[in-house]
Amino acid sequence: MIGLGIDVGSLATKALILKDDQILAWSVKPTDISRKSIPAAVDDVLKRTGLRLNEIENIISTGIGKKEVSYATGTLSEVSCAVRGTAFLFTGVRTVVDIGGQNCRAIRCDGDGGVIDFALNDKCAAGTGIFLTSMAKALEVDIGEMGQLSRQSTMEVNITSMCVVFAESEVVTLIHRSVPKADIIRGLHKSIAMRVNGLVHSIGLESRVAVVGGVAKNDGVVSCLEELFKQKVFVPGEPQLVCALGAAAAAMKRGGAN
Amino acid sequence: MITAGIDIGSLSSKAVILKDGQIFGRALTPTGADSVQTAGRVMQEVLDKTGLSFKDINFIVSTGYGRVLVPFAQRNVSEISCHAKGSSWFFPSVRTILDMGGQDCKAIRCDATGKVTNFVMNDKCAAGAGRSMEVMADLLQIPLADLGRESLNTVRGEQDISTTCVVFARSEVIGYLHQGVPANDILGGLCEALASRVYALLKRVGVEEDLVISGGIAKNIGVVRRIEQKLGINAKIAYEPQIVGALGAAVFAREILAKIMPG
Amino acid sequence: MAEEVTSRAATVLQTTVEASRSVRWYYEKVTAAKKNNKPVVWAFGLVPREIWHALDIPVVTLEHFPLLLAAKQLSGKYSQVAEERGFTRDICAYHSCFLGAALSDQLDAYTEKRFPSPDIIVASNFPCNQEVKTPQYLAEHYKCPFFYLDAPINPWGEEIKKHAVEYYETNLERLLVFLEKFGYRPDWAALQESVRLSQHLLRLWNKIVDYRKKAPTPMGAADGYICLYPLFQLPGTGIAVEIYERLLNEVRQRAESGLGVVDEERVRLIWAGLPPAYNLGLLNYPERYGAVVVQSELEWIGGAILDPEALNAKKPLESLARKTLLDFVNPTYSNRINLWKRLTREFKIDGIIAVNKRGCRNLPAGNRLIKDTVYQESRVPMIIFDLDGVDNREYDDAQVKANIDTFVESLLSKKGGRKQ
Amino acid sequence: MKSLETMRRYVREPQLLINGYRALGKKIIGYRCLYVPEEIIHAAGMVPYPLFGGPEPISLADSYLQPYICEFIRNVFDRALEGKLKFLDGLVLCNTCDAVRKMYDHWRTYIKTHLCYIINNPQETYSNHAYSYYYIELQNFRLEMENFSGQKITDENLARSISLYNETRSLLKKAYLLRKQDPAALSGAETLDMVMAAMIMPKEEANTLIRDVLKEAGNRVDRRQNSGPRILITGSIIDQPALIRLVEEMGGMVAADDLCTTSRYFWQEVKGDNPMDALCLYATQRCLCPCMHPAEKRLAHLQELIREFAVEGVIYFNIKYCDPFIFEGVMFKEVLEKTGIPVMVLEAGHDLSGIGQLKTRVQAFIEMLW
Numbered sequence A: 001m002i003g004l005g006i007d008v009g010s011l012a013t014k015a016l017i018l019k020d021d022q023i024l025a026w027s028v029k030p031t032d033i034s035r036k037s038i039p040a041a042v043d044d045v046l047k048r049t050g051l052r053l054n055e056i057e058n059i060i061s062t063g064i065g066k067k068e069v070s071y072a073t074g075t076l077s078e079v080s081c082a083v084r085g086t087a088f089l090f091t092g093v094r095t096v097v098d099i100g101g102q103n104c105r106a107i108r109c110d111g112d113g114g115v116i117d118f119a120l121n122d123k124c125a126a127g128t129g130i131f132l133t134s135m136a137k138a139l140e141v142d143i144g145e146m147g148q149l150s151r152q153s154t155m156e157v158n159i160t161s162m163c164v165v166f167a168e169s170e171v172v173t174l175i176h177r178s179v180p181k182a183d184i185i186r187g188l189h190k191s192i193a194m195r196v197n198g199l200v201h202s203i204g205l206e207s208r209v210a211v212v213g214g215v216a217k218n219d220g221v222v223s224c225l226e227e228l229f230k231q232k233v234f235v236p237g238e239p240q241l242v243c244a245l246g247a248a249a250a251a252m253k254r255g256g257a258n
Numbered sequence B: 001m002i003t004a005g006i007d008i009g010s011l012s013s014k015a016v017i018l019k020d021g022q023i024f025g026r027a028l029t030p031t032g033a034d035s036v037q038t039a040g041r042v043m044q045e046v047l048d049k050t051g052l053s054f055k056d057i058n059f060i061v062s063t064g065y066g067r068v069l070v071p072f073a074q075r076n077v078s079e080i081s082c083h084a085k086g087s088s089w090f091f092p093s094v095r096t097i098l099d100m101g102g103q104d105c106k107a108i109r110c111d112a113t114g115k116v117t118n119f120v121m122n123d124k125c126a127a128g129a130g131r132s133m134e135v136m137a138d139l140l141q142i143p144l145a146d147l148g149r150e151s152l153n154t155v156r157g158e159q160d161i162s163t164t165c166v167v168f169a170r171s172e173v174i175g176y177l178h179q180g181v182p183a184n185d186i187l188g189g190l191c192e193a194l195a196s197r198v199y200a201l202l203k204r205v206g207v208e209e210d211l212v213i214s215g216g217i218a219k220n221i222g223v224v225r226r227i228e229q230k231l232g233i234n235a236k237i238a239y240e241p242q243i244v245g246a247l248g249a250a251v252f253a254r255e256i257l258a259k260i261m262p263g
Numbered sequence C: 001m002a003e004e005v006t007s008r009a010a011t012v013l014q015t016t017v018e019a020s021r022s023v024r025w026y027y028e029k030v031t032a033a034k035k036n037n038k039p040v041v042w043a044f045g046l047v048p049r050e051i052w053h054a055l056d057i058p059v060v061t062l063e064h065f066p067l068l069l070a071a072k073q074l075s076g077k078y079s080q081v082a083e084e085r086g087f088t089r090d091i092c093a094y095h096s097c098f099l100g101a102a103l104s105d106q107l108d109a110y111t112e113k114r115f116p117s118p119d120i121i122v123a124s125n126f127p128c129n130q131e132v133k134t135p136q137y138l139a140e141h142y143k144c145p146f147f148y149l150d151a152p153i154n155p156w157g158e159e160i161k162k163h164a165v166e167y168y169e170t171n172l173e174r175l176l177v178f179l180e181k182f183g184y185r186p187d188w189a190a191l192q193e194s195v196r197l198s199q200h201l202l203r204l205w206n207k208i209v210d211y212r213k214k215a216p217t218p219m220g221a222a223d224g225y226i227c228l229y230p231l232f233q234l235p236g237t238g239i240a241v242e243i244y245e246r247l248l249n250e251v252r253q254r255a256e257s258g259l260g261v262v263d264e265e266r267v268r269l270i271w272a273g274l275p276p277a278y279n280l281g282l283l284n285y286p287e288r289y290g291a292v293v294v295q296s297e298l299e300w301i302g303g304a305i306l307d308p309e310a311l312n313a314k315k316p317l318e319s320l321a322r323k324t325l326l327d328f329v330n331p332t333y334s335n336r337i338n339l340w341k342r343l344t345r346e347f348k349i350d351g352i353i354a355v356n357k358r359g360c361r362n363l364p365a366g367n368r369l370i371k372d373t374v375y376q377e378s379r380v381p382m383i384i385f386d387l388d389g390v391d392n393r394e395y396d397d398a399q400v401k402a403n404i405d406t407f408v409e410s411l412l413s414k415k416g417g418r419k420q
Numbered sequence D: 001m002k003s004l005e006t007m008r009r010y011v012r013e014p015q016l017l018i019n020g021y022r023a024l025g026k027k028i029i030g031y032r033c034l035y036v037p038e039e040i041i042h043a044a045g046m047v048p049y050p051l052f053g054g055p056e057p058i059s060l061a062d063s064y065l066q067p068y069i070c071e072f073i074r075n076v077f078d079r080a081l082e083g084k085l086k087f088l089d090g091l092v093l094c095n096t097c098d099a100v101r102k103m104y105d106h107w108r109t110y111i112k113t114h115l116c117y118i119i120n121n122p123q124e125t126y127s128n129h130a131y132s133y134y135y136i137e138l139q140n141f142r143l144e145m146e147n148f149s150g151q152k153i154t155d156e157n158l159a160r161s162i163s164l165y166n167e168t169r170s171l172l173k174k175a176y177l178l179r180k181q182d183p184a185a186l187s188g189a190e191t192l193d194m195v196m197a198a199m200i201m202p203k204e205e206a207n208t209l210i211r212d213v214l215k216e217a218g219n220r221v222d223r224r225q226n227s228g229p230r231i232l233i234t235g236s237i238i239d240q241p242a243l244i245r246l247v248e249e250m251g252g253m254v255a256a257d258d259l260c261t262t263s264r265y266f267w268q269e270v271k272g273d274n275p276m277d278a279l280c281l282y283a284t285q286r287c288l289c290p291c292m293h294p295a296e297k298r299l300a301h302l303q304e305l306i307r308e309f310a311v312e313g314v315i316y317f318n319i320k321y322c323d324p325f326i327f328e329g330v331m332f333k334e335v336l337e338k339t340g341i342p343v344m345v346l347e348a349g350h351d352l353s354g355i356g357q358l359k360t361r362v363q364a365f366i367e368m369l370w
Ligand SMILES: Nc1ncnc2c1ncn2[C@@H]1O[C@H](COP(=O)(O)OP(=O)(O)O)[C@@H](O)[C@H]1O
Pocket: A008, A009, A010, A011, A012, A013, A063, A099, A100, A101, A102, A103, A128, A129, A130, A132, A133, A143, A144, A145, A213, A214, A215, A216, A217, A218, A240
């Protein structure tokens, strides 16, 4: 059985094909205003697998742009997908934290793909990926390097502004004061982690936590979270793809029904 | 008597040299990651333009959010006082000033000498400031300088933007673009949202004519027109609204100098 | 609540239209009274309504007016007027909106028609601090006589202490003395009659509630919200009783013939906190998934949680004191927690949607507490998200629906054993 | 000044005091706000201990008390959740602002302290029937404290506690009045430290130290020649000197303040022969908090301060979401400005985040008053 999952996120569109519980191919394309990211990602996975779209019985879309996939056979919420994707990878996870470009979700689940409780972040962008992306720009570092850089930090720095825009100027001020970038980055990670921690506690933290979504690629944020959660967390190899994986898994399971 | 004013803003830094009560030179440059360096750079630029050197300047006042970071300034004055002073220099009849920069927005009342009598400043959310326009310019790939004009040519009317957060507005806008809403209508909505926030701020201090709009956003005709419409009056705008703060600082420098060196 | 809202929310009952007409009826009465030079009261906070109706005092209430404006999509506009006066955006939109409407340089045509200016302002500190501050400001603005009705809080739950009841009762007596100055003579018989009618209204209401517990529910929250006006605003009047008698009949008939709000009721929900008055259709939104909002918390405001038999027409003021102090919006939460446990049980609820109203210092702060206690008792989950029921400016449809969609999805998959 | 230095140290390291109380085997009762009669707790042989916020950012509290509740209370509750207030044996609250009232149920549910009690004081003051109602509440409270401490509160003990606390009040007021001089012998930031220390310290020791402050201030040589505009700060709670210091650094002179960590704490004394009557009267007639009615009394008090301390400008500090002061700020600003006193409303978080913007506002306000 083959399932295609498409996750149309705010910053990146992800597609993934699953066949009999095997990941055949995946692709990540930046979401932009041209709407080309969906065909680009889908074409990419199809090309890699040599499949044609009509050979796939079930296609499930998710993400904020899920309704834009006209040929999807079903949609699922990001929360369900994150949980299913996580359940596909790890067993017994009870808390899933999904930090994407503009979203942060904390989910409590039954370890078997079922959602018990969840909370989505409110309308402020603090505590999400875009916060880091903007700061990376201000610091003139690559987003992918941030995790590694933060490990060289030797000094505690607190970033007090939660607002993306004001945090940016706070960062600039810190640079003026010749505070090392590593320390600033660590401060930023801590600030995100604090926000996320608050969200997680609003539903109650349970043991066996997985952190997924693009920001989980940043091991600096992950280690700050581990400190706050007082436990190790699970991070998949490709955390950004977990929602797409969850969608694909749902699509695959549904098989020919429907 | 030669004085200088330096305004280190969040987005751009400005310098003005005042000689015998006349603007002798001005410079504007983006604020870099290092304000101390930026301050030196913009100062050097204006000196180069005027052919003066550091020692020719009798007094320097700094302003703007980086005002304490200008090592060669003898005094710093808040940008609120400076914008009032500068506006009053350009337009002596001014009683209300709206200064809108990248991060904050102030509505100021002043007396005939340009002294502040009352003011309010937007609160901590950057939603009501110029920065949102930069984000949109970047997203829509339209030059900042053209946004205002484009926003006035709406196709189906202004598109309401519900999100106030700069960052979230971005995704709302992407959504509208995908629905086929013309960019002009979206810009119309954005300028409208900004204008109405500013309007609330202005009403809080009370508007008395003449009104001057200063700061970078004064260059955004889409926002300016909408504010004027709401108030039912025309605003005065200096030929270079972004330097008003720096000019005010230079005027302060002159006044201070006059006090400490009589004659 | 107003007639104009009816179109927005899909209601199923006939009587709903009637209930919403009573809004117009009452405001026309107030306007007419003003024209006849009767002093108009603006009342803030939960001052017992029975008093106004007993003494035939025309009253405009804070709790209601902003909802009317919101239904007209005008709340944001008026809130902005208050902001122009220096109030921050962080205060409760009930207040900013009311302040804005009152402070508009010229009350516009819509507002003026329904909104006679005050001759007397009465305020109670119940349930929140803002309920006193706004009227204080307006009393100054309109140069109006001002009465402050002090209400103790109730940290005791269902067993209110005698001295607190007596204190509130004394304050009500003082209110009556104050009103007398404006020609509103206290009429004991009328007060007793008003409390009797109020008690009768509560009995009817309880019967209606009983029918609504049935599955499929004959009456959902959209109807409930609009039918709230008589219960909340007109208790102690005959017209409220009439409407509720008809409502009871209609609900009974529907229940007996097995008519539900949706064809197949799969999930039963309660709405906690204020639904968006500018977009009441949201109460119907989950129906597309076969999920019905069978109750909304607001329907219990104004003392509706009180056992009708606890009212005693012979002791009108004491009865009103009990009715107020037991209200679930009391600044401490014990009664609210009890209400939620009870509703979840009796209505066989699958999930609770709770919204945090921006700027409200009262209900949102308790949502987490209630979530935890209810979950502990009945394992019923609750989703909490931000939604300002009055101010329409920051309403984010996508965000709100993302929450509801996901929540209902998770409830359905729990029920259906996760078919997908 | 040595005495001030000692007091400041206690504010910064309250653990020193707490250890002392513990060593004496005393129960410590946290409380909020000023309408909790400390004397009754003290007369039962326990320590009334006012709760303040800490400098750390809020982490857990936001998920319990949602963010529309004032940051000060969220901060206090956060400290409790984080286990930083474990030294408390109980908590006593009273009926003032929404934030405080909300904390009652949360504390009972999530913080396991032996005692969590709320005094249901009336919010209407200067009225006879409020007096009689409050009297019953106070009696109940007295019983509760007796039960909890296991110690009878005799009228003699209560009278003794009252006179001890009265002495602190009158000494603090004396020190506060030093600021009438120009230049002042005590700065605003120093006053705040002194009062906060006095609030948490054993009163006997506090009284000795304040006496020293009074002595040392008289012949102070390091008086600052700060002749900037005379400013009055009022508004929400200020429990760290940063804001006051900011105003002073910008050239303003904080001539007076009306805060629950300064003058509101000591302005009046408890007077009367029968201790319970005296306490009841005190609480129902002090009316220095905007949660209480009637507001006119408070306005009159502010205007008196403005006159007496020759104030030239008022800074109204609002912690975000602190309704009592948000509304009052708007109301009183209009009134005071009509009398020619400029008022600046300064809204900020409890942690004063975004201090850069605050600086600009304060600086501009002071420039405006020069
Ligand atoms: N290599 C990387 N290292 C660290 N962070 C990354 C990396 N790639 C992406 N991110 C972060 O992930 C975010 C996007 O996450 P994603 O889950 O794709 O979001 P969405 O689903 O909203 O599009 C970016 O904002 C960025 O902060």
